[in-house]
Amino acid sequence: MNYDSRIDAPIAADSDSDENPLLAGGDEDRASRRRLWIIGAVVVALLVAVWFFTHRGAAGDAEQKVDKGPVVSVVTPGRTTIAGTINATGTLFARRELPVGVPGEGGQIVSVLVEPGQWVGAGQVLAVIDRSVQVQQQASQSAQIQVARANAQLAQANLDRALKLVERGFVSTADIDRLTAQRDAAAAQVRVASATLGVLQAQTRRLNIVAPAAGLVLERRVEPGQVVSGGSGVLFRLAKDGEMELRAQLGELDLAGLRAGISAEVVPAGMDKAFSGQIWQLAPVIDPTSRQGIARIALAYSPELRPGGFATATITSGTIVAPLLPESAILSDEKGSFVYIVDKENKARRRAVKTGIVTGDGVAVVEGLTGNERVVLRAGGFLQPDETVQPRSATN
Known part of the structure; x- marks a missing residue:
């Protein structure tokens, strides 16, 4: 028994020693595995957290976008003094054209005393017949x-x-x-x-062919030696007092807003010079095919104004104080013209309006707006009444 005790005592002592390589290696493996599991769990937890917060933010943004609606440009027009203008085109004519023919029996022309472009007085002889x-x-x-x-x-x-x-x-x-x-x-x-x-x-x-009134000779259709009679037609054309006019073609709506005495600026084709005139007569009849009428703009004599020439006119059609909006803001359907305004709740509300003067800067709104509203400038055709929008000032 003493021998067995001597043999077992060293073995027991060796099992508690740290120098046993078999026992030390197993503890390290278990510790490593635990560390790997812990690291993996932490990584998975981080991935889950990232996924959660990412999708939650996207869902929140989507929900926010749905709630706010589309972005629209708005403007508060206020009220502006608007000088209305109407642009038109037309042809130049003598305001009072005087055709001159043979007043008597006629005969052979002995002499012609005037040329086109020459000024003549009332009763002045233009041509003499034998x-x-x-x-x-x-x-x-x-x-x-x-x-x-x-x-x-x-x-x-x-x-x-x-x-x-x-x-x-x-x-x-x-x-x-x-x-x-x-x-x-x-x-x-x-x-x-x-x-x-x-x-x-x-x-x-x-037998003397004379001028019926003072004016400018526009045309001469006779030469010496020519035999003329009462049936020969017009031999001379005169512009009484040299006055000219532009016969401007206008739509019936524009024509309805004009009156005699309104001023206009006329620019002949190929020129930069403008000539001042005023409307002296409006056509009493509208062409049923073109839906247009004629505004006759009187012009003083100038050598640059030639009858038969083409010209453009800018007509002053009055002055009003009203909100001014670009054409993109004004919509229309079978119910008439309207705009979308954005209220305090950022809802797009349809508002019926009545338009007036059209200028190069926009269209005057004479009824329906005070000028203090936020009006949708563009993309109004894609909105629905009472739709939520995100208003953005057009000046930003």
């Missing part, structure tokens, strides 16, 4: 007047002698009546001959 035949007719008629006057003098002398003899009883009363009638007939022949001469003289004067 009058050789008419001169001879006047001379003949003058001779006829002398003959009639001689007959009238002889009839008067016969009557005077008869009146002296009637008191002595040599001439009867019937003879006196006959001589008186002859005297009266001879006097009437003198007046007839004089009137005929006057007609011939008037006809001769009408």
Whole structure:
């Protein structure tokens, strides 16, 4: 037994010793595995946390976007003094064109005294027609007047002698009546001959083609040697006092807002110079096909204004104080024109409006807005009434 105790004692002592390699290796493996498990658990926990917070934030953002709605540009227009203008195009004409033709029987043109572009006075001779035949007719008629006057003098002398003899009883009363009638007939022949001469003289004067009024010669259609008559048509065209006009084509809605006396600026084609004028007449009739009418804009004479030329006009159509919005903000449907305004709850509300003057900066709203509302500028056609939106100022 003492031998067994001696043998077992060293073994027991060795089992508690740290120098036993088999026992020390097993403890290290177990510790390593525990550390790996702990690290893995921590990594998994971190991944789960990251996934949770990431998806939660995305879901929150999506929910936030749904709640706020689409982003829209808005503006508070206020009220502006708006000078309305209407742009139109048209053709230049003489305001009062005077066609001049042959007033009499006509004949062969002897001379033409004016050229296009020349100023003439009222009654000034434009062209002369040959009058050789008419001169001879006047001379003949003058001779006829002398003959009639001689007959009238002889009839008067016969009557005077008869009146002296009637008191002595040599001439009867019937003879006196006959001589008186002859005297009266001879006097009437003198007046007839004089009137005929006057007609011939008037006809001769009408062989001069004259200007009916003062103005500018626009066109000449006759040359010396040409034979003309009453059926020859227009030989000259004059612009009375040189005044011109632009006949501007306007839509019936624009025409309805105009009146005589409104000022306008006219620019002929190919020029930068503007000419001031004013509307003097509005067409009483609208073309049923084009739905347009004519505004006639009077212009003073200027050599740059040529009849038949093309020109543009800017017409002042009045001044109002109203909100001014771009065309993109104003929508329309079968119910009429409207805009979307954004209220305090950021809801898009439909508002019916009435538009007025159209300018290069926008459209005046004459009814429906005070100017203090937040109005959606663009993309209003994609909104629904009472839809939640995110308003953004257009000036930002």
